[in-house]
Amino acid sequence: MMLAVQKSTLRGTVAAPPSKSHTHRAFILAALADGESVVSSPLIGEDTCATLDAVAALGATVSRRGDDVVIRGGGLSAPADVINCKNSGTSIRILAGVAAQIAGTVSFTGDASLCSRPMKPLLDALAELGVTVSAADNGCAPFSVTGPATGCCATIRGDISSQFISALLIGAPLGGHGLTIHLTTPLTSRPYVEMTIAAMKKRGVAVVTTGDGFIVPEGRQYLPASVRVGGDYSSAAFLFAAGALAGDVCVTNLDPADPQGDKMFIGLLELLGAVVSRKPDGTVRVGHNELRAEDVNLADAPDLFPIAAVLSTQCSGTTRLYGAAHLRFKESDRIKSTALFLRDMGADITETEDGCIIRGPSTLHGAKVTTFGDHRIMMAAAVAGLIADGTTVIDDPGCCAVSYPAFVADMQALGADMRYL
Numbered sequence: 159m160m161l162a163v164q165k166s167t168l169r170g171t172v173a174a175p176p177s178k179s180h181t182h183r184a185f186i187l188a189a190l191a192d193g194e195s196v197v198s199s200p201l202i203g204e205d206t207c208a209t210l211d212a213v214a215a216l217g218a219t220v221s222r223r224g225d226d227v228v229i230r231g232g233g234l235s236a237p238a239d240v241i242n243c244k245n246s247g248t249s250i251r252i253l254a255g256v257a258a259q260i261a262g263t264v265s266f267t268g269d270a271s272l273c274s275r276p277m278k279p280l281l282d283a284l285a286e287l288g289v290t291v292s293a294a295d296n297g298c299a300p301f302s303v304t305g306p307a308t309g310c311c312a313t314i315r316g317d318i319s320s321q322f323i324s325a326l327l328i329g330a331p332l333g334g335h336g337l338t339i340h341l342t343t344p345l346t347s348r349p350y351v352e353m354t355i356a357a358m359k360k361r362g363v364a365v366v367t368t369g370d371g372f373i374v375p376e377g378r379q380y381l382p383a384s385v386r387v388g389g390d391y392s393s394a395a396f397l398f399a400a401g402a403l404a405g406d407v408c409v410t411n412l413d414p415a416d417p418q419g420d421k422m423f424i425g426l427l428e429l430l431g432a433v434v435s436r437k438p439d440g441t442v443r444v445g446h447n448e449l450r451a452e453d454v455n456l457a458d459a460p461d462l463f464p465i466a467a468v469l470s471t472q473c474s475g476t477t478r479l480y481g482a483a484h485l486r487f488k489e490s491d492r493i494k495s496t497a498l499f500l501r502d503m504g505a506d507i508t509e510t511e512d513g514c515i516i517r518g519p520s521t522l523h524g525a526k527v528t529t530f531g532d533h534r535i536m537m538a539a540a541v542a543g544l545i546a547d548g549t550t551v552i553d554d555p556g557c558c559a560v561s562y563p564a565f566v567a568d569m570q571a572l573g574a575d576m577r578y579l
């Protein structure tokens with residue numbers, strides 16, 4: 159299947175889909191707490207369903223109650239079958255940290271993209287904790303871990319994926335003996351670790367932040383909790399950008415107090431000159447205006463890169479998106495895949511090691527876009543198609559189901575001319 163996108167004007171209101179990152183954490187932490195937790199309005203997407211299937215395989219009891227997911231956790235054990243995390247980095251990394259604290263061998267795999275993404279720094283840290291690890295020669299999935307971990311001190315780099323740190327933190331209370339994490343590099347994607355720490359705190363485990371890492375105190379156990387998952391600022395960024403480039407879009411279901419780092423996109427839109435209004439209830443409305451270029455450090459918000467690049471093609475002047483070399487380890491090498499489709503659409507974009515340089519504004523034209531099965535490339539290209547002359551044809555549009563299954567339907571409801579071929 160392909161998606162054909164034509165130039166369109168968008169107008170209207172749409173609710174942001176539930177947060178992928180919060181949903182992963184809510185499902186996993188519910189499985190680790192003795193007793194029943196209710197997760198209201200979770201994201202039911204391909205990545206979060208991979209996590210839900212995995213926690214069920216590890217022994218949690220999972221049921222649906224209307225839109226809620228009810229999880230009875232505690233007493234997890236190693237399953238006989240391999241856990242397939244499909245396309246989801248968050249699932250495989252955090253669950254590896256959990257499996258390391260369980261007695262027995264847990265094996266993991268994923269799709270071709272996931273099996274090429276880095277795991278070695280995490281697997282090395284788990285080995286340092288006394289876990290037996292067996293992985294492919296390149297250190298990626300498929301791999302297996304045999305726990306339980308016995309050590310209480312791990313050393314790990316923080317510049318490849320913050321998910322490694324979230325994995326060590328989330329698993330640690332199961333061991334009961336505490337964990338000290340020393341980072342050997344600066345931490346990128348830090349807000350995701352803050353989300354992890356906030357989610358752990360909500361369930362009774364307070365993490366201490368130190369000068370070079372984190373400490374999970376010994377003897378703390380997770381308590382069950384009932385939570386409602388708020389809207390996803392990373393997904394909302396595609397809606398905001400569509401408003402800024404092609405009309406006037408209002409997005410509801412967002413919490414301004416949410417720790418998601420990607421809410422910085424709203425401030426960025428203001429800085430670039432878009433018409434932005436924010437209501438105290440979190441509703442954000444974004445409308446079209448002339449935009450000017452700014453340099454943007456995306457070290458802490460890498461998921462915004464593809465859509466920030468689309469936006470930058472319409473800014474007057476030279477934009478430098480930088481600080482995010484870890485974009486090369488996502489579902490695709492997102493610096494390469496973004497530069498490829500934007501160049502094909504007529505943008506002036508040059509890749510750098512940790513981002514790109516874009517000279518704008520450019521008149522975009524339709525092109526055939528390869529998504530590499532990467533949801534954020536698909537959604538960014540679809541938004542670019544809304545302002546391009548001619549038809550933009552995007553391959554594998556179904557890949558947005560990873561994080562935002564209703565993306566095309568929501569865009570169509572706002573007036574986007576998007577049709578499946």
Ligand SMILES: O=C(O)C1=C[C@@H](OP(=O)(O)O)[C@@H](O)[C@H](O)C1
Pocket residue numbers: 178179180182248318319320321324346347350351460461484
């Ligand atoms: O912990 C999380 O929920 C995530 C962390 C980030 O990954 P990195 O830490 O690998 O940058 C982000 O890109 C991903 O979409 C979700």
Ligand SMILES: C=C(OP(=O)(O)O)C(=O)O
Pocket residue numbers: 205245246247248249461488489534561
């Ligand atoms: C990188 C992403 O997710 P994950 O690492 O969980 O695959 C993403 O959603 O953009």
